[in-house]
Amino acid sequence: MYDVIVVGARCAGASTAMLLARQGHRVLLVDRSTFPSDLRLSTHLVWQPGVAALKRWGLLDELVASGCPPMTTAAMDVGGFTVTGTMPAADGVREAYAPRRIVLDAILVNAAVEAGAELWEGCTVDELLTDDSVGAGPQVRGIRGHLRGGRTVSATATVVVGADGMRSPTAARVGASMYLARPARQGTYFTYWSGLPSRVNTLYPRPYRSVVTIPTNDDLTLVAVNWAIDDYRAVHHDIEGQYHQTIAEAAPKLAEQLRGGRREDRWIGAAVPSWFRRPYGPGWALVGDAGYLKDPCTAQGITDAFLHAELLANALDDGLRHREPFGKALAAYERQRNAAVMSMYDFTYATSALAPPTPQEERLFTAMRDDPVLVGRFLGVFAGTVAVQDFFASPSTAA
Known part of the structure; x- marks a missing residue:
C-alpha cells in the first residue's frame, strides 16, 4: 500500500510526487504516457515565481542546461509603438523560461523517481477503488487500470491525487463540484x-x-x-x-x-474555459488544471502547478503525519490556493475578452512609452511578481 498515488505525471503531478517522496512518503506516480514525451497544448511559459520553485527544488540547472533561452525582458507592441521592460524578480530569480514540455516534464518525472517515487508509465487508470464501509460516503482507496500491453494493474493508497489535466477523469469519478465557472472568451x-x-x-x-x-x-x-x-x-x-x-x-x-x-x-x-473545482474529498485530492483552470492568455498554468504542488504536498504531509486531520489540512490547501490566485483569475478572465483598450488603458500605454519602470511593473503583473491589485491601485496607473 502506498501513502499517495498521483494520477498524471506532468507539471503538477510529477512535482507533487517528487515533493511527497522527498518528505519520506511512499508514492506511486501513474501516467498513460511514457517519458520523455511532449505535451502539445501548453503555453510553455514558466514565470519567475515558477522558476524560483525549480531553484528551490534543485532542478533549475537542468533546465538551463537544456539550452532553453532565459527571458528577463519582454515587449508589447500596442500598434503605434512598442514598449520593452525588465520583469521584476521573484526570490532573487530574474529569468523566465519557456521550455518545451518534452524537456520540462522529463526533468520533473526523473526528479520524482530519484526522490523515491515509483513510476508506472503507459498506465491508463480505468477506475478508482472505493470503500463504502466508513459510513460517510465512498472513500477512495486506490486505482485499477491497465498497461499498454493490456495487463491489468491495481494499487491502494491513503490518498489518490488527480493531476490529470483540465478534463480530469479523476475529478469526474469523484464528482468534484465546480464553482466560479466562466466560459471561454x-x-x-x-x-x-x-x-x-x-x-x-x-x-x-x-x-x-x-x-x-x-x-x-x-x-x-x-x-x-x-x-x-x-x-x-x-x-x-x-x-x-x-x-x-x-x-x-x-x-x-x-x-x-x-x-x-x-x-x-x-x-x-x-478554447479554454475557467473554473475552480473543490480539490479534496474522502481519500482524494486534485492539483493543477484538474482543480483550477483559467484561460492561457496570462500563461499562469505551469507556475500555478508548481506552487499548488507545494501547497498540496505540505497539506498531505500534515495529514499523513497526523499533525492535522486530512479534512482540515486539505480545506486549508483549498483556501490558500484560492487566495493566491483569485485576483489573477479575475484579471485573466478580463484580459481574455480581447476587448479594445479602455481610455484608462490607453493612458497607461502612453505613460509606459517613456517609463521603463512602469513597463516592467506591468509585465510583472503577467509574471506574477507584481500583485494585480497593487499595480492597478498605484497612482501612476489609476484612472
Whole structure:
C-alpha cells in the first residue's frame, strides 16, 4: 500500500510526487504516457515565481542546461509603438523560461523517481477503488487500470491525487463540484517556427485578437494567434490562412519574419474555459488544471502547478503525519490556493475578452512609452511578481 498515488505525471503531478517522496512518503506516480514525451497544448511559459520553485527544488540547472533561452525582458507592441521592460524578480530569480514540455516534464518525472517515487508509465487508470464501509460516503482507496500491453494493474493508497489535466477523469469519478465557472472568451492556434531573427517574448494586443511570440528550445519560437471566441470558431475552416492574415494585419514586421522562417510543427489550438473545482474529498485530492483552470492568455498554468504542488504536498504531509486531520489540512490547501490566485483569475478572465483598450488603458500605454519602470511593473503583473491589485491601485496607473 502506498501513502499517495498521483494520477498524471506532468507539471503538477510529477512535482507533487517528487515533493511527497522527498518528505519520506511512499508514492506511486501513474501516467498513460511514457517519458520523455511532449505535451502539445501548453503555453510553455514558466514565470519567475515558477522558476524560483525549480531553484528551490534543485532542478533549475537542468533546465538551463537544456539550452532553453532565459527571458528577463519582454515587449508589447500596442500598434503605434512598442514598449520593452525588465520583469521584476521573484526570490532573487530574474529569468523566465519557456521550455518545451518534452524537456520540462522529463526533468520533473526523473526528479520524482530519484526522490523515491515509483513510476508506472503507459498506465491508463480505468477506475478508482472505493470503500463504502466508513459510513460517510465512498472513500477512495486506490486505482485499477491497465498497461499498454493490456495487463491489468491495481494499487491502494491513503490518498489518490488527480493531476490529470483540465478534463480530469479523476475529478469526474469523484464528482468534484465546480464553482466560479466562466466560459471561454477566446481561442488560440499556434505552431513553432525556426529561422526567426528576433526571438523576444512579445505581445501584440489588438481589438478582438492578439499575437504572441515566445522563444523556446532548439532555436524555435512559438507564435500564437488568439481570436475572440466567435471568430476562433470560424477560423477552424482555414487555420493557416486566417493565422497568416491576422499576423499580417496585427504585426506586419513579424509576418515578414515568418516568410523567411520555416514552420516546424502542426497547428495546435484550443478554447479554454475557467473554473475552480473543490480539490479534496474522502481519500482524494486534485492539483493543477484538474482543480483550477483559467484561460492561457496570462500563461499562469505551469507556475500555478508548481506552487499548488507545494501547497498540496505540505497539506498531505500534515495529514499523513497526523499533525492535522486530512479534512482540515486539505480545506486549508483549498483556501490558500484560492487566495493566491483569485485576483489573477479575475484579471485573466478580463484580459481574455480581447476587448479594445479602455481610455484608462490607453493612458497607461502612453505613460509606459517613456517609463521603463512602469513597463516592467506591468509585465510583472503577467509574471506574477507584481500583485494585480497593487499595480492597478498605484497612482501612476489609476484612472
